[in-house]
Amino acid sequence: MSSRPDLGPKPSLGYTPSPLDRAADKRGDEAVLAALMADKRASAYIIGGEMIVAKKIAGGNDPLFAISEARALGAAHAALFLGLDSEAGRFGFGIDQTAAEALKIRPDLLITDLRSIATQGLVAPEHLPPLAEAKAMLAWHARHRFCSACGASTDIVEAGWRRDCPACKTSHFPRTDPVVIMLAIDGERCLLGRSRRFAASMWSCLAGFVEPGESFEEAVRRETREEAGVTCGRVVYFASQPWPFPMSLMIGCHAEALTTELKIDYTELENARWFDREEVALMLLRRHPEGLGAPPPVAIAHHIIRAWVEEGRGVLR
Numbered sequence: 001m002s003s004r005p006d007l008g009p010k011p012s013l014g015y016t017p018s019p020l021d022r023a024a025d026k027r028g029d030e031a032v033l034a035a036l037m038a039d040k041r042a043s044a045y046i047i048g049g050e051m052i053v054a055k056k057i058a059g060g061n062d063p064l065f066a067i068s069e070a071r072a073l074g075a076a077h078a079a080l081f082l083g084l085d086s087e088a089g090r091f092g093f094g095i096d097q098t099a100a101e102a103l104k105i106r107p108d109l110l111i112t113d114l115r116s117i118a119t120q121g122l123v124a125p126e127h128l129p130p131l132a133e134a135k136a137m138l139a140w141h142a143r144h145r146f147c148s149a150c151g152a153s154t155d156i157v158e159a160g161w162r163r164d165c166p167a168c169k170t171s172h173f174p175r176t177d178p179v180v181i182m183l184a185i186d187g188e189r190c191l192l193g194r195s196r197r198f199a200a201s202m203w204s205c206l207a208g209f210v211e212p213g214e215s216f217e218e219a220v221r222r223e224t225r226e227e228a229g230v231t232c233g234r235v236v237y238f239a240s241q242p243w244p245f246p247m248s249l250m251i252g253c254h255a256e257a258l259t260t261e262l263k264i265d266y267t268e269l270e271n272a273r274w275f276d277r278e279e280v281a282l283m284l285l286r287r288h289p290e291g292l293g294a295p296p297p298v299a300i301a302h303h304i305i306r307a308w309v310e311e312g313r314g315v316l317r
């Protein structure tokens with residue numbers, strides 16, 4: 001066996017951990033929130049659907065605006081309290097996507113989607129977690145304007161952390177959708193797949209939504225069997241990551257493959273196959289001779305795959 005290339009220092013994962021204290025006890029206190037927003041140190045992110053608004057600054061972009069600057073850029077249909085940065089309140093302002101798109105004519109602003117911002121490192125990494133928090137919350141609000149119990153229009157309360165129905169009095173809370181993302185391992189080989197949505201040369205972990213009444217471990221086994229026909233035994237939790245597209249939580253796992261014959265579900269995947277550790281190391285480093293690649297470090301898949309390249313079967317302990 002050839003020796004594996006050195007993968008270098010461990011990169012950090014995107015969208016976590018957050019530098020903010022969520023200070024949930026302040027969400028229901030309108031006087032405290034008004035004082036926080038009136039404070040000169042307060043700041044806000046501006047999000048219009050998929051688009052993030054940022055200021056161009058020397059050497060990069062800054063997505064954080066003073067409250068007065070943020071208000072001048074567009075009427076917010078929602079102002080969320082994201083948490084405290086030391087003592088300063090940080091907010092998320094939701095504007096219409098068309099209003100955000102219209103700001104593209106401003107040469108001093110960058111208007112682009114969060115995926116591009118994260119993968120291209122367009123803002124300082126500490127902004128990614130609160131941007132993910134704000135974007136996921138605004139996506140939830142956009143889809144929950146009406147009560148799912150009675151159909152009446154609902155009101156935003158608790159600084160954006162709840163919607164109440166004035167007609168039937170039901171309270172609705174922001175939700176996050178759990179997704180398992182896993183690497184099935186057969187000794188010195190791992191199973192990677194390709195979705196039709198992927199860039200032409202990219203291979204990644206299999207993934208799928210956790211279903212009601214299912215544990216993470218069961219979801220890992222079911223998705224791997226459904227998508228690739230592989231039966232898994234032991235499942236070991238690795239790490240999780242908020243994934244605000246639109247509001248998921250990725251639950252990263254390694255799984256021990258008990259079978260290796262593939263039976264691919266081509267409605268879910270374009271392809272899947274086994275890769276050995278040397279080949280996957282070159283894919284992580286973007287030095288694969290055929291140009292095959294793995295997801296970038298901002299995504300948890302990169303870290304799940306890298307941990308196996310470095311530790312082998314040790315990840316299943």
Ligand SMILES: [Zn+2]
Pocket residue numbers: 147148149150151152165166167168169170
């Ligand atoms: Zn209702």
